[in-house]
Amino acid sequence: MVIDFSKVPSPSYIVDERLLIKNLEVLKSVEERTGAHILLAQKAFSMYSTFPLIGKYLSGVTSSSLFEARLGYEEMGKEVHIYAAAYREDEFDEIMKYCGHIVFNSCEEWEKYRSRIQSADHPISCGIRINPEYAEVKTDLYNPCFTGSRMGTTLANFKPESLEGIEGLHFHAMCEQNSDTLERILKVVEEKFGKFLYQMKWINFGGGHHITRTDYDIEKLVECIMHFKNKYDLEVYLEPGEAVALDAGYLVSTVLTTMTNGIDIAILDTSAACHMPDVLEMPYRPRIIGAGKAGEKAYTYRLGSQTCLSGDIIGDYSFDQRLRREID
Numbered sequence: 001m002v003i004d005f006s007k008v009p010s011p012s013y014i015v016d017e018r019l020l021i022k023n024l025e026v027l028k029s030v031e032e033r034t035g036a037h038i039l040l041a042q043k044a045f046s047m048y049s050t051f052p053l054i055g056k057y058l059s060g061v062t063s064s065s066l067f068e069a070r071l072g073y074e075e076m077g078k079e080v081h082i083y084a085a086a087y088r089e090d091e092f093d094e095i096m097k098y099c100g101h102i103v104f105n106s107c108e109e110w111e112k113y114r115s116r117i118q119s120a121d122h123p124i125s126c127g128i129r130i131n132p133e134y135a136e137v138k139t140d141l142y143n144p145c146f147t148g149s150r151m152g153t154t155l156a157n158f159k160p161e162s163l164e165g166i167e168g169l170h171f172h173a174m175c176e177q178n179s180d181t182l183e184r185i186l187k188v189v190e191e192k193f194g195k196f197l198y199q200m201k202w203i204n205f206g207g208g209h210h211i212t213r214t215d216y217d218i219e220k221l222v223e224c225i226m227h228f229k230n231k232y233d234l235e236v237y238l239e240p241g242e243a244v245a246l247d248a249g250y251l252v253s254t255v256l257t258t259m260t261n262g263i264d265i266a267i268l269d270t271s272a273a274c275h276m277p278d279v280l281e282m283p284y285r286p287r288i289i290g291a292g293k294a295g296e297k298a299y300t301y302r303l304g305s306q307t308c309l310s311g312d313i314i315g316d317y318s319f320d321q322r323l324r325r326e327i328d
């Protein structure tokens with residue numbers, strides 16, 4: 001079935017369930033081949049109407065706040081993991097209620113909450129987020145390993161004497177990357193933290209794995225997982241977000257009006273700041289069906305939003321025909 005974009009409300013996000021399932025099947029095949037557990041990172045994709053479907057393929061969710069944890073618990077009902085750079089004391093009892101795995105940012109955070117974990121009414125498996133201080137992410141905004149980062153515990157700050165009760169190590173050092181990057185990061189993780197892995201039950205490789213991209217090397221990922229499972233006798237978790245929903249949908253938008261100020265400008269009913277913040281933050285350029293780079297096709301426009309934020313610009317694109325206002 002072809003989607004008729006003119007029939008849907010504008011703006012709207014459309015998830016094509018067929019494309020989502022295609023991604024989920026790839027992820028499930030990795031789980032089946034390796035025995036690894038793949039979690040949905042809800043920060044990347046939290047359209048919870050799809051959670052029952054996702055739960056048929058993946059092991060559960062990971063979350064980064066109380067309410068994400070609650071969302072995953074209530075809407076998917078499978079494993080719920082959480083990591084945050086720090087927890088609020090007044091939220092911790094409720095976090096414990098929803099989560100089977102809690103990852104602490106430092107040994108100090110673990111020591112602070114250890115007794116509350118031990119008196120919880122269900123078993124909670126705890127881990128420490130380590131910072132391997134090695135990443136290949138060029139944009140600092142998305143690089144958890146830049147100098148002075150607060151994300152995780154470096155080897156210098158790691159306190160082996162406070163590991164009693166800790167069952168796992170977690171790292172997250174990737175962003176939209178292939179398994180060759182993972183392989184290099186794992187080497188560093190092993191060099192720095194390998195001796196602690198023998199006493200752990202699990203390791204979490206974090207997110208940033210672009211597993212559902214067509215050029216992704218799944219064989220290398222399988223090798224990496226099996227190496228850790230076999231050498232250290234560990235359960236392996238991965239928590240991709242973007243890879244779950246990658247290229248599985250569309251953002252539908254309408255040209256509200258056009259104007260000229262040295263360049264033709266089209267004003268849309270969608271906003272980079274509100275509907276696609278990564279476009280400004282990363283920055284990156286969304287793909288538009290039928291459009292080319294500026295100057296490539298006959299008519300070039302700067303696509304901007306109806307908001308009053310001057311820099312709320314999606315980018316410059318060219319089209320075969322003039323863009324028309326909604327009323328034309």
Ligand SMILES: Cc1ncc(COP(=O)(O)O)c(C=O)c1O
Nearest residue numbers: 041044172207208209240241242
């Ligand atoms: C701790 C952690 N896990 C998982 C993810 C998901 O990453 P991605 O959506 O790039 O796979 C992130 C993203 O920031 C993260 O910080």
